[in-house]
Amino acid sequence: MSDAGEADVPEPPEPPDRERGSVQVLGTAHVSQASVDEVRETVEEEDPDVVAVELDEGRYNQMQGGTPDDIEAEDLLSGNTVFQFLAYWMLSYVQSRLGEQFDIEPGADMRAGIEAAEANGSGVALVDRDIQVTIQRFWSRLSFTEKLKMVGGLALGVTDPRTIGLTFGAVAGVLLGLLTTAFIAPMLGVGDILQLGVTDPTTLQYVGGAAIGALAGAFVGLVAFPSFDGAARRTGGALSGFSIRVLAGLVLGIGGCLALVVTGTFVGPLSASTAESAGVYAIRGAAGMLAGLGVGVAIGAVLGIVLDAAGADVEEVDEIDIEELTDGDVVTAMMEEFRQFSPQGANALIDERDAYIAHNLHQLREQGYDVLAVVGAGHRAGIERHLENPKAIPAMESLSGTASGRRFSPLKLVGYLVTVGFLAFFFLLIMAGVRNTFLLKLFGAWFLFNGLFAFGLARLAGARWLSAGVGGAVAWLTSINPLLAPGWFTGYVELKYRPVNVRDIQTLNEIVDDTERPIEEALSAMFDVPLFRLIMIVALTNIGSIIATFLFPFVILPWLAPEIGGVDALMGELIRGAENSLELLRRFL
Structure with missing residues (x-):
């Protein structure tokens, strides 16, 4: 990542003249107005030397109005950058929805801690791990099924579950139909059934020519034709520039190939036998896709109903009082639910960060600072457990840097x-x-x-x-x-x-x-x-x-x-x- 327009990163004040300080951990809900008020009141009452917040430099920079990090082109060659951003998007989306529902900006508790520290004359310390490192380690720990669930969660946010079910079923059905046509039917010796009795060579040549022309024309229209944005505007939005390019390519491609077939003028790889073979594949493929589409839509409709029912269960969760998110029992239940979804993902997203934050807080304490740590309620128990036994905190080397994926x-x-x-x-x-x-x-x-x-x-x-x-x-x-x-x-x-x-x-x-x-x-x-x-x-x-x-x-x-x-x-x-x-x-x- 590259940084531009960064805000000045806060530094703790000079260490006080005492051998050892203290750490008080304040658990908050990131989208709770009550938590915002509690942070301000606690900073004023406790008057700590340092307010430590659950932020890294990148998120602090954005919170202070700095320019967001750009993805560097070199980072993309790591292979997982795009997928890590999908995970980041999913987590951001969940927090954004909570913030919108309860009418407060996500991360307002951290902002309140920073502002209260500045008003009180206390220092500010950023004690969380770099979000990109966390997301990379989180994504690398997820199984393939868990990754699909996360991406599916984003899709559920875009449209209703029934639409997703039907779309997924239709696409899967078409692919299944093509797979059956290309692999399964020939292996079983039933490919002729999908040909629907069309065996006349001339007819097959016409069908094959049209199919070849459609594929070639759509491709050429897509990659070679101009944008046609002006023509799209003149249609009043009925057709996009993309649609016009594809349609123009289809017309030219199909017309040109059929003209060659009609006149018997075959050029290069397009011969009479090629057109006839293409006609066989086109008819079988169309029959297979239609059959698969019917099966897929039926299955997709059932899937849509299941997803809709699951969505109704999610809506019930929304009825939880937001202030309960700082209650120990509720937080513990939520953490355990997440661990059931992905034990390894929970380790990267929660446990490792608990240890990382605790390590930084322990260092501040050893330097003599009295610290008020403002962290999400889900991290409080883990951080306090590490602070009680600092010798057992994992080494920073094991908590930093990127992680390799599953072997x-x-x-x-x-x-x-x-x-x-x-x-x-x-x-x-x-x-x-x-x-x-x-x-x-x-x-x-x-x-x-x-x-x-x-x-x-x-x-x-x-x-x-x-x-x-x-x-x-x-x-x-x-x-x-x-x-x-x-x-x-x-x-x-x-x-x-x-x-x-x-x-x-x-x-x-x-x-x-x-x-x-x-x-x-x-x-x-x-x-x-x-x-x-x-x-x-x-x-x-x-x-x-x-x-x-x-x-x-x-x-x-x-x-x-x-x-x-x-x-x-x-x-x-x-x-x-x-x-x-x-x-x-x-x-x-």
Whole structure:
């Protein structure tokens, strides 16, 4: 993170002439007016040397009106920056909603402590850990399921549960339909059923030509056509510039490809057999998607009802008196509930910070200061426990710095398997003596196929040409390396031109809180926020590469395989390569 326009960080006064000071811990609710009043009264009554507040330098700087931290482009290459901001957004959103509900600014208790200290002539100490370190450690400890729950919580804030259920069901159903068409139906030998009895070669060529034209036209319209913002304004908002680009591309693409099919003029890779094969895939894919859509919408409707019922339970929690949030029993119950949700996440968000804050308070006490510590009520018990036995406080080295993620991850395992499979595929073809020209074509197709998908989806998310181009150029490599992702590189370049800072989170909270706004307008407004657009650019670039990686064996290989005798011959070459490798290994040993 880079800092600009920072406020002066407060420093404690000169240590008093006493051997040892004291620490009084005041637990507050961050969104409670009663807590604000109590902080002011306690500072006035106790007259401490130092008021220690649960803030770090970054949050103090923002509270004092400084410029928010920007995300540095280099930080994005750590891999998890965008996802950490999702976690930060979730936590910020929850606190923002509480503050709005009880008509008080979140963090008002900390501000009151600072202002009361200044009015009383006391020093101020910032004793909390850097929020970015906390969020990084928190995110790295969450399981995949827990991360999905957090992101789902944000989605529930944007729209109603039934809409989420139907949308999720529809998307999952379409993907399931495509998966069935591409993988399951051929394996079961029932692919012809999805063809709906359409076998006439001419008809299939027309359908295939239209499908190829639609895909190519939409892609070209999206990435190559101008913005058409002026034309969009003349439609009175009925069509966006994005929609006009896609529609124009569809018209030109479908019209051009159908013209080629009608006249029998086939160019480059577009041949009669290619168009016919594309027609088969298009009909089967459409049938599979429609069937999947029906199943998905039905399941999504049930999911929406379940989410709606869960939302009703959440609303009941809102009836809790805010002043009860400083009560020990209530806080303990809330902490235990969070530990059940994520024990490791609670460790990073609560326990480690208890120890970090206690360590700083103990240092102030040892310097002779009488300290009043203003902290959230959930931290009070843990901090006091550490202060009673300071020798047992974990070393600061173990509480600072970023944390590595889990060593084992199912997603990483899949990534490693893809890497091994890719390398083994080319190695076996080389060992089988396959011609170099075929290998070059195969590699070129892998490069272009991955690059086009990553580039296209990055542009779909609003990436600049250069950013999307960089993501597309590295997609071939990142798709076979689980430790890299093309979205990181796209985001790296994008951040050079699109500053993103933590203030964007507050803007997103305001959009999410506007429940009267239609979902389409809300999403459009969110895309105007640099942070959200960055998240979508990174995510869609990665998704594009993933889609290309899994489609390649079923779309590109059948197209290239005839050069060496077809798919069966290609499998034969792989087997021969394995046999030659074993023979070479046997001779070596």
